[in-house]
Amino acid sequence: MTSQGNGLKSKIAVVTGGGRGIGRAVVDRLLADGASVLTCGRGNRPADLAAEVFWVQADVGIAADARTIVASAREAFGEPTILVNNAGVQLTKTVVETTDTDWDLVVGTNCKGMFNMCREVLPFMTEHGGSIVNIGSISGNVSDPKMAIYNASKAFVHGLTRSVAIDHGPKVRCNAICPGWIMTEMAADGFDLARDPARARADAFARHPAGRLGAPDDIANAVAWLVSDQAAFANGQCFVIDGGLTAASPLQPELF
Amino acid sequence: MSGKLGGKVALVTGGRGGIGRAICERFIAEGATVFAADLSDTGSMGAASGAAAAFVQLDVTSEDQVKAAMGTVEAAAGKLDVLVNAAGIEIEKTIEHTTLEEWNRCxxxxxxxxxxxxxxxxxxxxxxxxxxGTASIINFGSYDGFIADPGLAAYCASKGAVHALTRAMACDHGPEGIRVNAICPGYIDTPMLQCFFAGAGSGGGGRTIEALRDAVRNVHPIRNYGTPTDVANLVNWLASDEARYASGQLWVLDGGLSAQVQQMRL
Incomplete structure (x- = not known):
């Protein structure tokens, strides 16, 4: 992790789903850049979370919980002017396999959760300024197989990113980062379940012009730039960070 | 300034133009050794002020001059970490009024x-x-490579070509550690933009230049044009090691302009 110094000093940030993975890297980076950070998750506070980070046990998919998250930030630090909507769940199912409960979980967290959080912070940000970064996905631009509702939920994230940007300017900026394959616990588990884990890993790496999967810090670097004053003219965009994966055609015969 | 580019060597084409000059100044402030390549030492904007990058005479359309420019960099610095392809021209015409010579020049x-x-x-x-580590090529595309502005046909097409070339180079040279991205600016306040507003063939429609300027400004969700500094901020990030995983992408920087559907005047 590289810090930009205290570029976010005296800023107040809410990062959803900061318990682990990409969200945790974002929390640590914003903290290192000088921001006061609150994060949340459905479980208990992780033991290794930095002491100065405020933790709220909450489900962003529930409107009352979103209200509690923002109210907690207000009480602990003041009104947040940075919101990173990172909380999300993945589901490996086709449309036919998806149950009503699955739908409620994925759409509830990834779509309604983002909506709930934006609705809570926007009245203040519209008046006083703020920057929202949503974690979308390359899966919202091009589909991953057997991840139907997840793919669609990320396209929703990209669409709402643009809407917030054009409805709540000029003081609010809203952008999305669309990560590709990031080596989190979730991705590692996926490889371990493959028929030939070593071959699955080698194949995945070979599909990336960068020759590797992303790290959570790669995404945190981009989020830190987007919420900083350096990105004052960046608005309404969905920026892909995927090591070149989606710049290449998915048809690479030498890999078959 | 934090010195994000300490030890890096950079060459910026169009380096004495509106955006190129801002990039050179930022790179120098971040600790890089910078070569500004352009047709003339003053480019489109008169004499450079402040810390100026070393000037390299270059017409990018001449292979001999390109080879000579790289020879200059090699002799002075021995390597190149960052190449910014910012040289560009606009032809403000529809295809009907564009001559073959103008098309080829663009x-x-x-x-x-x-x-x-x-x-x-x-x-x-x-x-x-x-x-x-990684090296970084940063090309100048345009939001015009995705959606067209009227009366800019050859320019729009050339920027679409830049976007495709960016992806192709990223695929080909990523494995050896060379990242390739394009920046796609919207309306940035430069001499080129002022020429566009002043140009008779640019769709001014008999309105004053000021009215046209205000109208275009107000189509932006952020209600302003970008500045060369805004562009330099992003170029600086893409050139730095912070962007080590960013490659093959088209980075639109337009104040939200292209996030919206065209605004109907009903």
Missing amino acids: FAVNVTGMFLTSKHALPLMRKAVSGG
């Missing part, structure tokens, strides 16, 4: 120039990545 500067500088920069960039 592609020669905007596309062929990028091909030539990138091609001849590769050996120097390989030297930069030989100890690990």
Whole structure:
């Protein structure tokens, strides 16, 4: 992790789903850049979370919980002017396999959760300024197989990113980062379940012009730039960070 | 300034123009050794002020001059970490009014120039990545490469070509540690933009230049044009090691302009 110094000093940030993975890297980076950070998750506070980070046990998919998250930030630090909507769940199912409960979980967290959080912070940000970064996905631009509702939920994230940007300017900026394959616990588990884990890993790496999967810090670097004053003219965009994966055609015969 | 580019060597084409000059100044402030390549030492804006990058005479459409420019960089610095292809021209015409000569000139500067500088920069960039790490090529595309502005046909087409070339180079040279991205600016307040507003063939429609300027400004969700500094901020990030995983992408920087559907005047 590289810090930009205290570029976010005296800023107040809410990062959803900061318990682990990409969200945790974002929390640590914003903290290192000088921001006061609150994060949340459905479980208990992780033991290794930095002491100065405020933790709220909450489900962003529930409107009352979103209200509690923002109210907690207000009480602990003041009104947040940075919101990173990172909380999300993945589901490996086709449309036919998806149950009503699955739908409620994925759409509830990834779509309604983002909506709930934006609705809570926007009245203040519209008046006083703020920057929202949503974690979308390359899966919202091009589909991953057997991840139907997840793919669609990320396209929703990209669409709402643009809407917030054009409805709540000029003081609010809203952008999305669309990560590709990031080596989190979730991705590692996926490889371990493959028929030939070593071959699955080698194949995945070979599909990336960068020759590797992303790290959570790669995404945190981009989020830190987007919420900083350096990105004052960046608005309404969905920026892909995927090591070149989606710049290449998915048809690479030498890999078959 | 934090010195994000300490130890890096950069070449910026169009380096004495509106955006190129801001990029050079930022790179110098971040600790890089910078070469500003342009047709003339003053470019489109008169004499440079403040800390100026070393000037390299370059017409990007001439392969001989490109080779000579890379030779200058090699002799002075021995490697190249960052290549910014910012040289570009606009032809403000529909295809009907564009002559073959103008069309060829637009592609020669905007596309062929990028091909030539990138091609001849590769050996120097390989030297930069030989100890690990990444080198970075940053091309200038445009939001006009996605959606068209009226009366800019050759320019729009050339920028679409830049976007495709960016992806192709990222795929081909990513494995050796060379990242390739394009920045796609919207309306940035430069001499080129002021020429566009003043141009009779640019769709001014008899309105005053001021009325046209205000109208275009107000179509932006952020209600303003960008500045060369805004562009330099993003170029600086893409050039730095912070962007080590960013490659093959088109980075639109337009104040939200292209996030919206065209605004109907009902």
